[in-house]
Amino acid sequence: MKETIKKAAAALFAEHGYAGTSLAQISEKVGIKKPSLYAHFKSKDHLFECIIQDAFDAETKRVEAADDLYKLLESYLFLYEEDALFRFLLTSSFFPPDFLKKRILKKYDEYLQSLEEKVKMVLPSDSVHTEDAAIMYTIILDSLLVELCYGTRERSQKRLDTAWRVYEQAFMKGQKKR
Amino acid sequence: MKETIKKAAAALFAEHGYAGTSLAQISEKVGIKKPSLYAHFKSKDHLFECIIQDAFDAETKRVEAADDLYKLLESYLFLYEEDALFRFLLTSSFFPPDFLKKRILKKYDEYLQSLEEKVKMVLPSDSVHTEDAAIMYTIILDSLLVELCYGTRERSQKRLDTAWRVYEQAFMKGQKKR
DNA sequence: TTTTAACTAACGACCGGTAGGAAGGGAAAG
DNA sequence: CTTTCCCTTCCTACCGGTCGTTAGTTAAAA
Numbered sequence: 001m002k003e004t005i006k007k008a009a010a011a012l013f014a015e016h017g018y019a020g021t022s023l024a025q026i027s028e029k030v031g032i033k034k035p036s037l038y039a040h041f042k043s044k045d046h047l048f049e050c051i052i053q054d055a056f057d058a059e060t061k062r063v064e065a066a067d068d069l070y071k072l073l074e075s076y077l078f079l080y081e082e083d084a085l086f087r088f089l090l091t092s093s094f095f096p097p098d099f100l101k102k103r104i105l106k107k108y109d110e111y112l113q114s115l116e117e118k119v120k121m122v123l124p125s126d127s128v129h130t131e132d133a134a135i136m137y138t139i140i141l142d143s144l145l146v147e148l149c150y151g152t153r154e155r156s157q158k159r160l161d162t163a164w165r166v167y168e169q170a171f172m173k174g175q176k177k178r
Numbered sequence: 179m180k181e182t183i184k185k186a187a188a189a190l191f192a193e194h195g196y197a198g199t200s201l202a203q204i205s206e207k208v209g210i211k212k213p214s215l216y217a218h219f220k221s222k223d224h225l226f227e228c229i230i231q232d233a234f235d236a237e238t239k240r241v242e243a244a245d246d247l248y249k250l251l252e253s254y255l256f257l258y259e260e261d262a263l264f265r266f267l268l269t270s271s272f273f274p275p276d277f278l279k280k281r282i283l284k285k286y287d288e289y290l291q292s293l294e295e296k297v298k299m300v301l302p303s304d305s306v307h308t309e310d311a312a313i314m315y316t317i318i319l320d321s322l323l324v325e326l327c328y329g330t331r332e333r334s335q336k337r338l339d340t341a342w343r344v345y346e347q348a349f350m351k352g353q354k355k356r
Numbered sequence: 357t358t359t360t361a362a363c364t365a366a367c368g369a370c371c372g373g374t375a376g377g378a379a380g381g382g383a384a385a386g
Numbered sequence: 387c388t389t390t391c392c393c394t395t396c397c398t399a400c401c402g403g404t405c406g407t408t409a410g411t412t413a414a415a416a
Contacts, residue, residue, distance in 0.1 A: 001361080017273060019198035023406065032362070035407080039361045044406065094327065095195060095273045108328055135340045142324040143317040149272065150286055162313045166348045179395085201372065210396070213374080217395050222372065363412075371404070378397070386389070 002040050005030050007084070010051050014088035018048060018097035045099060048092075052100070055089035056107055063114055069122055069137065070164055073144060077156055080148040090145055112138055123171065133171040140167060180218050183208050185262070188229050192266035196226060196275035223277060226270075230278070233267035234285055241292055247300055247315065248342055251322060255334055258326040268323060290316055301349065311349040318345060 008029040012021040023044055027034040041047040066072040079086045096104040116134035123130055140163040147156045186207040190199045201222055205212040219225040244250040257264045274282040294312040301308055318341040325334045 016276065017195055017197060019195060020275070022404075024404080033364080035364085035409095036362050038407075091273060094324075095269060097198070098194065105328060132340050132343070135337060136344055139318065139321040139337060139341050143320040146272075146320040146324060150283060159313060159317060162310050163317050165310070166314055166344065169348060170344045200370080202370080211398080212372090213398085214396050216373075357416100359416075360414090361412105362414095363410100365409085365411105367406105367408075369405080369407105372402100374401070375399085376397100377399105378395105380393100380395085382391105382393090384389100384391080386387105 005037065005040055005047070006051050006054065009047055010055070010088040011084040013048065013051065014084055014091050017091065017095060045097075048097065049100065051085070051088060052092055052104070055085050055092075056111075058085060059089055060111070060114065063111075063118060066118065067122065069119065072118075073141060073160055073164070076141070076144060076148065077153065077160070080145075081153065090149065094149075115141070129171065133167075136167060136171065140164070183215065183218055183225070184229050184232065187225055188233070188266040189262040191226065191229065192262055192269050195269065195273060226275065227278070229263070229266060230270055230282070233263050233270070234289075236263060237267055237289070238292065241289075241296060244296065245300065247297065250296075251319060251338055251342070254319070254322060254326065255331065255338070258323075259331065268327065272327075293319070307349065311345075314345060314349065318342070 005026065009021070009026045012025055012029065015021075016025075023034050023037055026047075027037055030037075037047070041050065062075070063072070066075075076086075080090070092100075093104055093108055115138055119134040119137045120130050123133055140160075143163070144156060144160055147159050151159075183204065187199070187204045190203055190207065193199075194203075201212050201215055204225075205215055208215075215225070219228065240253070241250070244253075254264075258268070270278075271282055271286055293316055297312040297315045298308050301311055318338075321341070322334060322338055325337050329337075
């Protein structure tokens with residue numbers, strides 16, 4: 001049940017934001033009455049925090065498990081379409097409720113850092129500009145996430161293709177092409 | 179007075195979102211009572227729409243007046259810090275209230291298109307990959323806006339530097355460096 | 357027998373919005 | 387020049403509705 005509630009709430013929070021989603025909407029989507037939510041979560045804030053913790057954990061695992069930089073980028077295309085929890089993470093990071101702003105910023109920082117380390121690990125150590133490569137990678141990722149929020153799937157794919165061509169040319173010369 | 183209200187509302191909407199900002203907060207910030215707002219705007223929706231129209235108009239003008247691609251990117255760094263109306267545009271585009279989602283998406287499309295045309299105008303016509311250059315430019319811009327929302331000023335600047343170095347190398351070889 | 361998870365009822369606070377009137381300024385009429 | 391009138395802009399008081407949350411109860415599970 002707890003998971004059912006989190007799932008429904010994540011979808012609603014992702015679409016309408018924290019302030020724009022009411023407990024009445026959540027309970028209705030789950031199929032229970034509003035006060036019943038309090039048997040599982042002690043407040044709206046608490047519910048939100050539980051979900052975002054799940055979302056960060058899942059995303060961290062994904063990044064840690066990745067071994068191909070391009071595939072990691074590409075995976076976000078599917079993820080955005082099919083995983084409400086990921087959409088929740090995205091919109092809540094772009095626009096967190098006030099009471100979580102600081103903590104989310106911190107987590108985003110850690111996330112960026114883990115991404116940079118991942119890039120430095122995967123890229124050949126004889127590359128001269130690994131730091132630049134890491135920054136450029138986060139640039140591509142962030143722009144991809146923005147495009148996913150707005151554009152069509154096709155346009156996101158095109159953006160990824162173009163960006164990756166430039167990226168390979170700049171930082172992976174001589175490496176095996178994917 | 180109308181302008182005073184719009185200014186205060188824009189700052190609040192930018193920080194807390196549409197649903198997270200109440201008319202009571204706005205009127206308090208302005209220094210009048212809540213019902214007085216209705217002498218100037220017929221509803222909360224209407225107020226929001228007026229502001230976002232202003233914001234889009236201002237941003238469109240800025241892009242049209244630009245003649246240097248790098249300077250245009252750089253200008254966003256200042257803009258984000260000093261212009262509440264721009265921050266409003268940013269957050270409202272990332273996360274629009276439901277009743278405006280469609281219209282804002284459309285405006286964003288037009289905005290991207292005007293940006294692409296701007297890039298094609300400014301870049302030398304003998305460039306082979308003007309289309310790629312245009313897409314890559316929007317990638318850099320979007321990622322810069324994301325970083326502005328989260329990171330420090332310095333990190334945004336670094337991101338811009340790195341991205342621009344790659345961009346010049348890929349699309350402006352042989353052109354005068356800035 | 358204790359715990360858990362659901363319910364109904366209701367709370368105070370706040371929401372966007374309305375009614376109706378007071379104060380002030382500017383233009384028109386005397 | 388004064389008076390009247392109107393329009394704008396603000397106010398106080400209040401509306402119905404929704405918000406997140408609590409109290410108290412019930413029924414089934416452990």
